[in-house]
Amino acid sequence: MGARIGAQHARDQAKKAIREADAAECLLWSEQMEGFGGPAQPSPTIAQCLNGGYGWLEVMCHRCETRVSLPLDAIRRPRDTPIWKLEAALKCRSCAKPRYAPPVHLIRLTTEREIAPYPWVHPDEER
Numbered sequence: 749m750g751a752r753i754g755a756q757h758a759r760d761q762a763k764k765a766i767r768e769a770d771a772a773e774c775l776l777w778s779e780q781m782e783g784f785g786g787p788a789q790p791s792p793t794i795a796q797c798l799n800g801g802y803g804w805l806e807v808m809c810h811r812c813e814t815r816v817s818l819p820l821d822a823i824r825r826p827r828d829t830p831i832w833k834l835e836a837a838l839k840c841r842s843c844a845k846p847r848y849a850p851p852v853h854l855i856r857l858t859t860e861r862e863i864a865p866y867p868w869v870h871p872d873e874e875r
Contacts, residue, residue, distance in 0.1 A: 770800030777831070778802070778856035788832035788854060794820050795827035802857040805831065809840035811850040817863045831857070 773792045781788065797803070797820050804817045823834065831854065839849035 767799055767801075770796040771802065772800075774800045774802040774857045778858070781854055782856040788835065789830075791831040792857075793828050793830055794823065794825060797831065797857055798827070801859050804858045804861050805834070806855040806858055806863065807838055807852040808855050809843060809850055809852050812840065812843040814840060814842050815855065815863050816852075817858065817861045819861075 770792065774797050777791050780786065792800070792802075797805075803820050805820055805823075806815060806817050808815045818838075825834065825837075835852065835854050838852045840852055841849070843850060
């Protein structure tokens, strides 16, 4: 009985240590990308970001410079995909042409959405 309790405690401590390590790796990558513009490789995986509490990826369009926060749990890729591999698949919707959509640049990982999905206007204000 005592060994089972000790094993459970050790398992809980290991999960907590992994979560803290994932969060530290996400923070390091975010500071490198935001502060220095890279390098994007190596980057944490989608699963590491979600486990560390970083559920949002902030990107910016190269052409129109629109910044958007994307939820990582909604991205349809395997969870072991590194974040840097998403850059080639993400395209800007706001300035896309029928045959070409400009690529986006990865900015950073965040714990919560920091960019509103659209500009908010009060109903009493003129548009």
